[in-house]
Amino acid sequence: MGFSEVLRAATWSDHESAEDDGYLKSLMAGRLSREAYGEMVAQHYFAYLALDGASKALAGHPVAGAFVFPELYREQALIRDLTTIFGPGWSDRIQPSKPTRTLVARIDQVADWPGGYIAHHYTRYLGDLSGGQFIRMELQKIYGYERGGGVDFYYFDIGSLPRFKDEYRRRLDALDLDEAERQRIIRETKLAYQLNTEVLGDLGRLARAAA
Numbered sequence: 001m002g003f004s005e006v007l008r009a010a011t012w013s014d015h016e017s018a019e020d021d022g023y024l025k026s027l028m029a030g031r032l033s034r035e036a037y038g039e040m041v042a043q044h045y046f047a048y049l050a051l052d053g054a055s056k057a058l059a060g061h062p063v064a065g066a067f068v069f070p071e072l073y074r075e076q077a078l079i080r081d082l083t084t085i086f087g088p089g090w091s092d093r094i095q096p097s098k099p100t101r102t103l104v105a106r107i108d109q110v111a112d113w114p115g116g117y118i119a120h121h122y123t124r125y126l127g128d129l130s131g132g133q134f135i136r137m138e139l140q141k142i143y144g145y146e147r148g149g150g151v152d153f154y155y156f157d158i159g160s161l162p163r164f165k166d167e168y169r170r171r172l173d174a175l176d177l178d179e180a181e182r183q184r185i186i187r188e189t190k191l192a193y194q195l196n197t198e199v200l201g202d203l204g205r206l207a208r209a210a211a
């Protein structure tokens with residue numbers, strides 16, 4: 001079995017916990033205000049500054065460099081979304097939550113280990129290119145956002161998404177990994193899911209408190 005398939009199979013139960021999150025369920029059901037949605041966009045902003053910062057630092061790396069795609073960087077898209085949701089003063093309005101600070105610290109901590117970087121990159125970007133597209137369509141129905149601000153985070157200028165994901169999986173399969181390293185990456189991916197799910201859990205508590 002190629003590593004992409006192994007990784008997916010080994011972490012799919014973690015995906016189910018992430019997908020099952022109460023905040024995402026409320027969001028998809030249209031039960032949250034624009035500001036409550038904006039809180040997730042704000043947390044994405046801090047997480048992707050870290051992730052894309054790690055990518056920039058690894059651009060020439062012989063192994064991790066295969067997973068550096070400048071066309072995926074999210075900072076500018078997130079700034080457009082935050083400006084649309086909170087207005088031009090968005091940066092005074094947002095701060096990283098405790099779980100986001102933990103996620104960011106972990107991304108920074110493992111950024112000098114190609115497998116660790118790949119684990120976090122895979123968990124976020126392959127998700128944004130998969131379920132994220134469904135999330136975007138729901139958000140557009142609920143809040144009426146068009147491309148240009150609001151849901152730009154989910155728009156990628158990479159042509160065919162399925163083709164890009166196939167290429168991404170091909171690169172995962174091409175990694176030269178022994179069994180111990182495969183297991184380490186799987187463990188880090190499970191942790192990445194957990195840390196991302198904790199960010200959502202915190203957003204859910206915030207949204208319930210505000211309701």
Ligand code: HEM
Binds near residue numbers: 018130134197
């Ligand atoms: C409403 C919430 C979500 C839905 C409906 C959803 C749905 C999906 C679906 C249908 C796929 C498979 C697509 C394909 O085979 O090409 C997928 C893949 C994926 N999702 Fe999600 N997802 C959600 C949330 C999340 C979250 C919160 C994360 C991460 C924090 C995530 C990470 C991933 C990853 C990494 C993959 C790629 C798995 C692989 O093929 O190796 N998803 N998602």
